[in-house]
Amino acid sequence: MRYARSVLSAAALAALTVGTTAALTAPASAAPNTTPQKVCGSAYKTVNSAPVGSLGTVYLTYNASTGKNCVATIRNNPGTAVSMSAWIYVPDTEEYHEDAGQFTSYAGPTDVYGKGHCVDWGGNIKNVYVQVTGSNCGALKENRVTFTR
Template identity: 70%
Template structure:
């Protein structure tokens, strides 16, 4: 029960932090044709997981085995007029998180955290569609995905 309450509290905190990061991180993403997770995160990052954000786009979880870092990027299916977008990643074991949000034409991110040997929670949003993935990429826990329209 305590873990569930902490997870809910953590998710709420992450949503607030991602929303509040616009002023600090808002200028990191820009329009680019044929955007890929490796184009956003770096060529050494390999896609290890992804989650659709309705039909609007996809949030990608990538990993760089040489430095132990994960990166997330939210990429639109059809770039165009700027829309509110976000991406975040959180490592519960270390309480490390990173995120990006703002009004973007093609992608939000990148957001990096050290995650070697740890479960990660991550997600993103485009317009009013939000997706979160908890307990991802770890053998001990079952992954939980939630998509919601607000």
């Protein structure tokens, strides 16, 4: 009887361990635990975004206390490092910043002073590129382009 109880206890412990491991392991298709605020900073609020095909999203954020805009490109399904970028440009001041390279989850942050200025921004994941020009300019209509290379 004592032997049977030990075997059952060991089996229950093994099942619990497997169940806990399975519960704590995220599936490969899980969304990233990343937000534009985690990339740019908690004071930045999302003011615009553009999908990068089905691969992720480029976010434009703004910090009202500093007057800075920040861009982050975030993948829907993080994994093996792929070509990614996040960029922003202020035509009035010709200030341009970019973060580009091989990343597993996101590109960025990249920021510029943009208070009172139109901004152009965008990014890419793999071979899908997004470019938004004339953005956040009040009455001026922005132009969005998505293309693959």
